[in-house]
Amino acid sequence: MAANGGALSKYSVGIYAARPATWRALHSSTLQATVDAWPAHPRAIGDGEGIVETYTIDYSGKAPLGVVVGQLDGSGARFVAMTGADPSVIRTMIEADPLGARVEVRPGEDGRSIVRKITAA
16 A cells, blocks of 8 residues: 655655565665666646646545646646636546546646546546
8 A cells, every 4th residue: 555645755655465474674775776767757747738747636625626647748747736616627537547547637727737628547
């Protein structure tokens, strides 16, 4: 099981089993150094078409709000975008799992990336 704590910089993982096991410490500094050496994807204000890599839906407000992390076609840049005023976008996200779906994003008036269209995979 994995969880995002509400901020993209905080992430947690839980591993569960039906049988107890002896604890083994893991010194992950070598593994972390390997991961740190991987090239990072460029980041961008979403402007164009791409794919949904992950998403979440926040039901805490008056209306659901979708947040999409995706990768733009061509440049491979990653973006974070929110659903805008068009209710069909969030409805599509709720009704069909959008992982791997095609997405169109554009900068909004405030400069944030807005999901304009999503086509379920």
